[in-house]
Amino acid sequence: MNFVIPDFYPAAAELFVAAMSFAILLIGTFVRDSRNIVYYLTQFTLVGAAAVTIMTMDGQVNFTFSNMYVDDLMGDFLKLMVYFSVAIVLVYSRGYMQDRKIESTEYYMLAIYATLGMMVMISANHFLTIYLGLELLSLSLYAMVALQRDSARATEAAMKYFVLGALASGLLLYGISMIYGATGTLEISGVAQAIYHQAANRTILMFGLVFVVAGLAFKLGVVPFHMWIPDVYHGAPAAVTLFIASAPKLAAFAMSMRLLVNGLFELADQWQSMLMFLAVLSIVLGNLAAIAQSNIKRMLGYSGISHMGFMLLGLMSGVVGGDRHFALNAYSSSMFYIVSYVLMSLASFGVILLLSRAGFEAETLEDFKGLNKRSSWFAGVMAMVMFSMAGIPFFIGFFAKFSVLQAVVAAGYIWIAILAVVMSLIGAFYYLRVVKVMFFDEPVDSTPLVASADMRVLLSMNGVAIAVLGLMPQTLMSLCAYSLLGSL
Amino acid sequence: MTGIPFLSLAIWVPIVGGLLALATGSDRNASAARFVALFFALAGLAVSIPLYTGFDVTTSAMQFVESYAWIPRFNIYYALGVDGISVLFVLLNSFITLIVVIAGWEVIQVKVAQYMAGFLIMSGLINGIFSALDGVLFYVFFEASLIPLFIIIGVWGGPNRVYAAIKFFLYTLAGSLLMLIALLYLFMESGGSFNILDWHQLKLGMDAQTLIFWAFLASFAVKIPMFPVHTWLPDAHVEAPTGGSIVLAAIGLKLGAYGFLRFSLPITPDASQAFAPMIITLSLIAVIYIGFVALVQTDMKKLVAYSSISHMGFVTLGFFIFNPLGMEGALVQMISHGFVSGAMFACIGVLYDRMHSRQIADYGGVVNVMPKFAALFMLFSMANSGLPATSGFVGEFMVALGAVQFNFWVGFAAATTLIVGAAYTLWMYKRVVFGAITNHHVSELTDINNREFVFLAILAICVLVMGIYPFPVTEVMHASVNDLLKHVAASKL
Numbered sequence: 011m012n013f014v015i016p017d018f019y020p021a022a023a024e025l026f027v028a029a030m031s032f033a034i035l036l037i038g039t040f041v042r043d044s045r046n047i048v049y050y051l052t053q054f055t056l057v058g059a060a061a062v063t064i065m066t067m068d069g070q071v072n073f074t075f076s077n078m079y080v081d082d083l084m085g086d087f088l089k090l091m092v093y094f095s096v097a098i099v100l101v102y103s104r105g106y107m108q109d110r111k112i113e114s115t116e117y118y119m120l121a122i123y124a125t126l127g128m129m130v131m132i133s134a135n136h137f138l139t140i141y142l143g144l145e146l147l148s149l150s151l152y153a154m155v156a157l158q159r160d161s162a163r164a165t166e167a168a169m170k171y172f173v174l175g176a177l178a179s180g181l182l183l184y185g186i187s188m189i190y191g192a193t194g195t196l197e198i199s200g201v202a203q204a205i206y207h208q209a210a211n212r213t214i215l216m217f218g219l220v221f222v223v224a225g226l227a228f229k230l231g232v233v234p235f236h237m238w239i240p241d242v243y244h245g246a247p248a249a250v251t252l253f254i255a256s257a258p259k260l261a262a263f264a265m266s267m268r269l270l271v272n273g274l275f276e277l278a279d280q281w282q283s284m285l286m287f288l289a290v291l292s293i294v295l296g297n298l299a300a301i302a303q304s305n306i307k308r309m310l311g312y313s314g315i316s317h318m319g320f321m322l323l324g325l326m327s328g329v330v331g332g333d334r335h336f337a338l339n340a341y342s343s344s345m346f347y348i349v350s351y352v353l354m355s356l357a358s359f360g361v362i363l364l365l366s367r368a369g370f371e372a373e374t375l376e377d378f379k380g381l382n383k384r385s386s387w388f389a390g391v392m393a394m395v396m397f398s399m400a401g402i403p404f405f406i407g408f409f410a411k412f413s414v415l416q417a418v419v420a421a422g423y424i425w426i427a428i429l430a431v432v433m434s435l436i437g438a439f440y441y442l443r444v445v446k447v448m449f450f451d452e453p454v455d456s457t458p459l460v461a462s463a464d465m466r467v468l469l470s471m472n473g474v475a476i477a478v479l480g481l482m483p484q485t486l487m488s489l490c491a492y493s494l495l496g497s498l
Numbered sequence: 499m500t501g502i503p504f505l506s507l508a509i510w511v512p513i514v515g516g517l518l519a520l521a522t523g524s525d526r527n528a529s530a531a532r533f534v535a536l537f538f539a540l541a542g543l544a545v546s547i548p549l550y551t552g553f554d555v556t557t558s559a560m561q562f563v564e565s566y567a568w569i570p571r572f573n574i575y576y577a578l579g580v581d582g583i584s585v586l587f588v589l590l591n592s593f594i595t596l597i598v599v600i601a602g603w604e605v606i607q608v609k610v611a612q613y614m615a616g617f618l619i620m621s622g623l624i625n626g627i628f629s630a631l632d633g634v635l636f637y638v639f640f641e642a643s644l645i646p647l648f649i650i651i652g653v654w655g656g657p658n659r660v661y662a663a664i665k666f667f668l669y670t671l672a673g674s675l676l677m678l679i680a681l682l683y684l685f686m687e688s689g690g691s692f693n694i695l696d697w698h699q700l701k702l703g704m705d706a707q708t709l710i711f712w713a714f715l716a717s718f719a720v721k722i723p724m725f726p727v728h729t730w731l732p733d734a735h736v737e738a739p740t741g742g743s744i745v746l747a748a749i750g751l752k753l754g755a756y757g758f759l760r761f762s763l764p765i766t767p768d769a770s771q772a773f774a775p776m777i778i779t780l781s782l783i784a785v786i787y788i789g790f791v792a793l794v795q796t797d798m799k800k801l802v803a804y805s806s807i808s809h810m811g812f813v814t815l816g817f818f819i820f821n822p823l824g825m826e827g828a829l830v831q832m833i834s835h836g837f838v839s840g841a842m843f844a845c846i847g848v849l850y851d852r853m854h855s856r857q858i859a860d861y862g863g864v865v866n867v868m869p870k871f872a873a874l875f876m877l878f879s880m881a882n883s884g885l886p887a888t889s890g891f892v893g894e895f896m897v898a899l900g901a902v903q904f905n906f907w908v909g910f911a912a913a914t915t916l917i918v919g920a921a922y923t924l925w926m927y928k929r930v931v932f933g934a935i936t937n938h939h940v941s942e943l944t945d946i947n948n949r950e951f952v953f954l955a956i957l958a959i960c961v962l963v964m965g966i967y968p969f970p971v972t973e974v975m976h977a978s979v980n981d982l983l984k985h986v987a988a989s990k991l
Contacts (some may be wrong), residue, residue: 382609382653386523386524386612397645402641402642402644402645402671403637403638403639403641403642404638404642408638408641409569412572412634412678412682413572415678415679415682416572416682416685419679419682419683419685419686420682420686424679424683427679427682428676428679431675431676431678431679432672432675434675435668435671435672435675438667438668438671439664439668442648442664442667442668443664445648445649445652446652446660446663446664449649449652449653450652450653450659450660450663483569484568484569484570484571487569487571487572488570488571491571
């Protein structure tokens with residue numbers, strides 16, 4: 011047996027982040043009062059990773075580590091979005107964490123490891139690599155939720171998240187083992203080949219597929235595997251909720267693409283009907299349950315469930331009766347949806363963090379009362395985000411819904427499209443309620459907003475981006491389509 | 499075809515003006531916001547006027563066309579153009595915006611910048627609705643125009659404003675979301691085009707036409723509003739500030755009717771023919787039943803709101819009897835209603851600013867203290883009840899005539915509006931204005947000031963000119979209406 015040195019080039023960004031994480035860990039341990047240094051080093055790591063990703067991007071599909079790892083345009087694009095959103099999360103959350111005295115080296119380390127986990131998930135070409143990335147991400151997130159040790163609510167949320175997350179990982183692994191049993195391989199392209207040549211036992215394969223989809227559904231947080239979302243969103247410190255509600259969604263999308271589209275595409279008819287079920291339930295339940303929430307974090311949690319349902323609508327419209335030429339359109343609309351959602355999610359939780367201060371959590375609708383009188387600008391930003399989430403033009407959320415619905419109608423599921431728009435009408439109600447309390451009600455709390463300049467600037471740009479991308483969505487849309495082209 | 503993109507200017511000048519007005523910030527700079535708004539409202543009107551003066555009345559083709567690829571991924575174009583139908587509404591809208599800015603001049607004292615910005619931005623968006631030639635562009639403007647009005651009702655409205663604002667928003671959104679599905683379906687059927695003019699030529703089966711017709715109906719019927727989906731309108735009108743009511747009545751209601759002409763009739767002609775009896779019935783119910791509902795209102799704004807529904811019933815009736823007289827009459831009625839209902843709400847606003855009451859019972863004998871106002875209010879009331887020589891008469895008469903051509907009894911039923919309309923309007927006028935002064939609040943009223951006189955007088959001139967010499971309006975629409983009727987008559991099956 012001879013040892014072959016693998017090609018590290020396709021995984022250069024991951025290696026860079028891993029190396030930096032060790033360096034930061036050492037600095038955090040040995041340098042006294044290192045939080046500033048660690049913060050800036052973390053941001054540097056994200057920027058550096060982006061630079062490495064861009065430099066190593068060549069438009070080809072490159073495999074490495076014995077085909078366990080793949081570097082393609084979809085991966086590069088999603089990774090860049092991940093760096094971007096993690097960097098924004100860190101800017102938004104810094105003041106919040108400082109106010110609660112939980113800003114520590116560990117927080118930044120966990121963020122970096124979570125990022126690394128997402129990168130591995132995005133670039134995995136092997137069921138076990140996916141699992142590895144997923145666990146790295148999940149374990150970091152469990153710990154982040156529990157960072158606020160003295161808060162019973164946060165600890166409880168972390169426990170719930172951990173137990174349910176472990177269950178989901180178990181489901182996923184079980185499904186993976188079935189697929190391995192049926193096809194004799196764990197390499198994603200190998201699995202696809204085996205199914206294509208009819209070499210796999212259909213029954214076992216179906217069993218495996220069901221468990222894999224269940225595991226995915228848990229990670230995406232779609233009904234009926236959504237139970238953790240409201241509690242974790244509510245219980246975690248708002249900064250961590252922001253983290254959970256943004257970048258990991260991109261990674262979960264990538265995981266769905268790798269597992270379902272790259273690996274199990276031959277079974278599209280089967281998993282599409284499962285996704286349809288999940289999507290419809292999520293859109294219905296997410297929107298209905300969100301109406302009843304008075305806690306804005308829970309409300310955004312349920313609204314996130316319905317958004318994930320919308321994203322699945324795109325994934326389930328790729329193949330119509332064996333005809334695959336809708337696939338690119340459908341999957342790129344999903345990808346556009348998820349990217350738009352992350353942008354909106356960042357801004358919405360960003361405003362929550364902006365309103366929170368030492369000893370005060372802005373998390374009920376009450377806390378948003380009369381925001382227009384306190385700060386017209388940030389009330390405007392929040393209103394834009396809410397209208398965008400409700401799918402009102404000229405904001406990016408409209409075009410996200412538009413492109414997904416277009417895919418659904420093209421696939422012939424008109425009734426599902428109608429159900430989706432009826433549910434988004436219901437959704438509009440609770441988004442409008444936020445606008446209503448901000449603009450129509452008198453403030454109950456007139457404390458001036460305090461936030462660092464970088465957060466104010468970024469949050470403003472975040473809000474403006476939602477409007478500008480709504481006016482000119484073409485670039486982002488074609489980026490999504492273009493980056494998927496090579497991976498289908 | 500001139501080089502200056504007047505349509506784009508008509509859309510973006512007010513929007514930019516609105517953003518600049520917003521930028522003036524807090525109420526310390528209120529007068530800056532007012533003058534910015536006035537300037538851009540005038541500018542918006544100024545760039546709309548060449549659309550009329552440069553309009554070629556001999557053709558039904560789209561004019562002042564602009565077309566740029568907007569979202570090539572879905573073949574969506576930023577495509578603008580006006581024909582003889584839409585050009586009038588662009589003008590009306592730009593004109594009403596100016597009136598609204600003047601009407602809100604010193605009445606609005608809180609968050610002036612946001613108020614003015616709301617109206618300017620809405621004005622630009624509405625010009626976009628009337629000039630869009632791309633389905634998605636139309637939809638985007640159509641939906642986006644809800645946001646400013648929602649904010650306007652919710653922030654500057656009356657005591658029950660939150661309920662009214664949310665009801666208004668959700669009601670309208672419900673309809674338009676179904677339209678979105680219809681647009682996507684048409685996109686598929688036409689092989690990937692969102693061009694409205696392409697859709698006019700598209701062959702469609704009866705089942706497809708029926709579904710699309712109903713999807714469009716859901717959207718436009720709510721917006722008009724037609725009986726029985728009209729219940730949001732009285733709430734919205736009552737709670738909205740005066741400016742909001744003026745825009746809603748003068749322009750907002752026309753959007754749905756315009757949608758019928760641009761989408762329903764030419765895209766689904768067979769379904770339109772098939773469902774015409776239903777629409778005619780609903781229109782007659784709106785004309786007669788809602789007319790009687792207006793008669794018993796005790797709140798002036800509600801009364802005028804119901805009268806608007808009744809008048810819009812006349813408009814839909816005119817569309818669906820499919821003859822030139824009916825359709826041109828309906829269009830004249832729409833323009834006239836824009837002036838008259840706007841003026842009625844402006845008059846009620848004038849009273850409300852002084853008395854803070856809209857109840858008819860709180861007034862009486864206003865003529866004794868406000869003679870100038872009473873004279874103008876009289877003219878508008880006459881126009882609202884369709885007196886000859888006012889604009890209200892022309893449209894109603896043409897539609898009634900067209901309806902008689904279509905079917906005598908339909909015409910007969912429609913013509914009763916001339917009686918009921920006169921009854922509720924004049925009875926309200928009598929109770930508010932005439933008689934002895936009933937209470938000391940009325941006796942302390944002051945007559946209208948110069949600002950109020952100016953905008954009411956401008957509206958009065960419009961009402962009279964259109965009533966005496968409607969030719970400049972009908973001349974413009976003639977070719978387009980005939981072309982539209984040709985589309986409706988040609989089966990697509």
